[in-house]
Amino acid sequence: MNKSTLLFLGLTILLGCKQSNKEQKGNQFSELLKIKSQIFIEKDGIKFRDLNKNQKLDIYEDLSQPTEARLENLLSQMTLEEKAGIMFINGAPVSKDAKPDGNFELTGPAARMPSIVENIKTRMMTHFNIWDIPSEPIIFAKWYNNSQQVAENTRLGIPITIASDPRHHLGKNVIGMASSGFSQFCEMPGFAAIGNEELVSEFADVVRREYMAIGIREALHPQIDLATEPRWARISGNFSEDADLTARLVKPYINGLQGKSLKDGVACMTKHFPGGGAQKEGLDPHFSFQKGQIYPGNNFNYHLIPFEAAFEVNTAAIMPYYGVPIDQTDENVAMSYNKTIITTLLREKYKYNGVVCTDWGLITDVPFGPDVIWKARAWGVEDLSDEERVFKIIDAGCDQFGGESRTELIIQLVSKGKISEERIDQSVRRLLKQKFDLGLFDNPFVDETKVTEIIGTETSIKLGEKTQQISMTLLKNDNSVLPLSQNILKVYIKNIDSTTVSNYAKIVTNPEEADFAIIRLNTPWYPVDTNNSFAASFHHGDLDFKGGKKEHILKLLKTVPTIVNLYLDRPAVIPEITQLAASVIVDYGSSDKSVCEVIFGNVEPQGKLPFELPSSMQAVKNQKN
Known part of the structure; x- marks a missing residue:
């Protein structure tokens, strides 16, 4: 065979491959995209979404192009206003009629938010987090698809990214997150009490599938702060006080959520760098009564260990916390304003090049109720103007502003020459890359017909119940009273559903008539004296029962052998209760059914305490945060 023949055959094979690739590229679009996309076209045998509506295949619209080429092509077409828009993420209300600007009828933070349509069109924003949602997930899926149609009809068709705090936990200290319809876990x-990496991975995979089914593609979690201060109000969102245990478990969590590639996963925004657990007296820096994190044991680096694990598995984003790292850097300013924290530590030491997004509300004072102004969490830089705050956060090395919509401030800073557009482009590249990696430019829509098949399946519900049950920790079991015998005992109950308990034992109304009492309790907390209702809802304060409530509990324990079940959203101080109770078993978010399954012996509790329980409040006050 001569060289000409070989060349001809080679070209034929090559052209055949190219044709196959073209056909394959055209066939990557699903029937769903044809139905949902309003800009889906076919031209010269190629199917694509004409995002900028110019009737030709731009590089950023071309699935076959490398991500780097696509984002640079898109970046070159973006105006400064569009770049500013992508650097903000704020809340958006979800309507009950699934229309992006429809019938809201909401309460809480979302009730004060502009519709997603307004933010897309007037501020060119493309990132949103959601709080309250309709009880039926399918309504959210429809709202999400309708919102993506609004986004694709903007000038460049940049898709939106929807983010959420956790929604898959059955606890009593989840602030503002509607969980209806989702599988419920501890x-x-x-x-951390179970300590099983495979189980964490299974849980994260359920969250991934259920989030993706309705269009949530960014998780504002995991939260991997260490519970080194037992009074802190946000411990229920962490794994434990143990850095090594937390590091071991965060890896399967992030891998499970992000999937083998982000195209089939949910981007994790891991928080709160460099660790938010060291709060003075446990008071949270959401609020002006606590602005600093203290390290009296010189253990700043201990809090970094879980984040080092998160970097190893390529967490897609990082969120710093509100607090000031007191005397740990060259200036006492909050984490997102702190160049030593964001640039020197995160960017340079750890070589982190993913998205860094501030926690919510660092720039703007906002009304929070009729007589309350919620001050921006600009701790350490309170005297700076809003524009100066934005400058300092960008200069520190952050990419995105959480809970803010002040796009005009970036435009002003660039127009005045205080920040270069090249610096803005650095952050926009990171944010665009995440959207491309998630596959949102190719097909952002969800299949509404599949929602009920994916969310709340029997398998997922059973797995969630399993975690509620086996995570429970048995602290005391005098004379092996547990498990209780079923159907032969008379029980007096308090704070637990009678219909549920009646499936296991006969219920009596007088403790003197009972063989045993079962009482469910929550870890005590005492609200801060404030006129801010949100601050007053945080579980701050002492960890022990006091006064009449304590005496009422102890009276019951002295009257009848009592099984005490305590929900630990923080460590509790319960020495008198432990001494008098027949049995003490703690949970980390469990239904009444799950508690009964353990108490009556159908499931064995397997959990070990993820944090120490203090012996007294004096011990708490004497310890190092």
């Missing part, structure tokens, strides 16, 4: 300390 809270994060429960997973």
